[in-house]
Amino acid sequence: MKIGILFDGGGRDWDQKDVAAVMTNVSDIQGCLRRAGHEATLHPVHLGDVSWLRRMQRLDLVFNLCEGVNGLARYEDLAVAALELTRVPFTGCPSWPVTICHRKHIANTLLAAAGVPVPPFVLARGITPPSGLRYPVIVKPSGEDASVGIDSGAVCTTRKGLRDRLAKVCEQWDEVLIQEYVPGREVNVGFVGRDILPISEILFDRMPAGAWPIVTYAAKWDTGSAEDIGTEPICPARLTPELNRRVTQAARQAWDTLTGSKGYGRVDLRITDQGEVYVLEVNPNPDLSVDAGLARMGRTRGWDYPALILKVVEEAVQRFEQARATESLTQQVPA
Numbered sequence: 001m002k003i004g005i006l007f008d009g010g011g012r013d014w015d016q017k018d019v020a021a022v023m024t025n026v027s028d029i030q031g032c033l034r035r036a037g038h039e040a041t042l043h044p045v046h047l048g049d050v051s052w053l054r055r056m057q058r059l060d061l062v063f064n065l066c067e068g069v070n071g072l073a074r075y076e077d078l079a080v081a082a083l084e085l086t087r088v089p090f091t092g093c094p095s096w097p098v099t100i101c102h103r104k105h106i107a108n109t110l111l112a113a114a115g116v117p118v119p120p121f122v123l124a125r126g127i128t129p130p131s132g133l134r135y136p137v138i139v140k141p142s143g144e145d146a147s148v149g150i151d152s153g154a155v156c157t158t159r160k161g162l163r164d165r166l167a168k169v170c171e172q173w174d175e176v177l178i179q180e181y182v183p184g185r186e187v188n189v190g191f192v193g194r195d196i197l198p199i200s201e202i203l204f205d206r207m208p209a210g211a212w213p214i215v216t217y218a219a220k221w222d223t224g225s226a227e228d229i230g231t232e233p234i235c236p237a238r239l240t241p242e243l244n245r246r247v248t249q250a251a252r253q254a255w256d257t258l259t260g261s262k263g264y265g266r267v268d269l270r271i272t273d274q275g276e277v278y279v280l281e282v283n284p285n286p287d288l289s290v291d292a293g294l295a296r297m298g299r300t301r302g303w304d305y306p307a308l309i310l311k312v313v314e315e316a317v318q319r320f321e322q323a324r325a326t327e328s329l330t331q332q333v334p335a
Helices: 015-037 054-058 074-086 095-103 104-113 157-170 217-223 226-228 241-259 293-301 305-332
Strands: 002-008 040-043 063-065 121-123 136-140 176-180 183-190 201-202 233-234 266-272 275-282
Touching: 002 015, 002 054, 002 305, 015 040, 015 305, 040 054, 054 074, 063 074, 063 217, 074 095, 095 104, 095 241, 095 275, 104 121, 104 176, 104 241, 104 275, 136 241, 157 176, 183 241, 183 293, 201 293, 217 226, 226 233, 241 266, 266 293, 293 305
Parallel strands: 002 040, 002 063
Antiparallel strands: 121 176, 136 176, 183 201, 183 266, 201 233, 266 275
């Protein structure tokens, strides 16, 4: 197949580390596709340039790695929606779940309505702390992913602390989510279509003294930082059969509710000491690099990295073939 790899081309303000992080992942995936016999070409996306759309229409499949444009996550929604207009098969989730999950307050509302257990939350209205939530709470931008906007001060234990945090965060983001903090274990569940991957857990045993056990931006992206060292992933998670069942059930329900089990993604959850399971977030199209969580879960299942990449391709091809078959049947039904 002729496969084009679509990715964020970055901007002038990107440093070499940003560029290297994107291009390493792009090159790894290009290598996997070429070794599998596909023709794989690279297609960066830049602000103000839509010429890439015409190139997509000459391809058999688009491998979508575009997590934003110029590093701005909100433009990921537009890139995926534009891909849908080309009617060319592409990997990853459709535009609806990508858009919804970039608005955490809407995603949580839909999950709660579907009976998925989510911690109580509100959307901030200015810097005045809302009433009705129990402290501690965690504050995060509603329209970002990859732990953007989450640092060691994201958890607030008092009304004054929350007001101070809101004053800081609302300077940069218009929509800010306030959610009750759930103490306990943090686990992740990966999906490729309807295939569920082994449960992974984040261990916080080595976090700095006094730090909240949360996955901050530094923990994800600042290699070698205290928070990076303090968040150790293990897969498979060491869960009892009953906890495994509860986590799997909640993750599956959340994934199906927001994505229709299309594309690939990760569901993040917390388990309290009492065994209660809460869904924190559904993450469509998460980091697909060789050392990221989804690849780690894939290896535990028995998929090496090239196998995972080809599973992502296979899911996309089958999904679009089924959609075209359904469309063809619909058109044959007499009026």
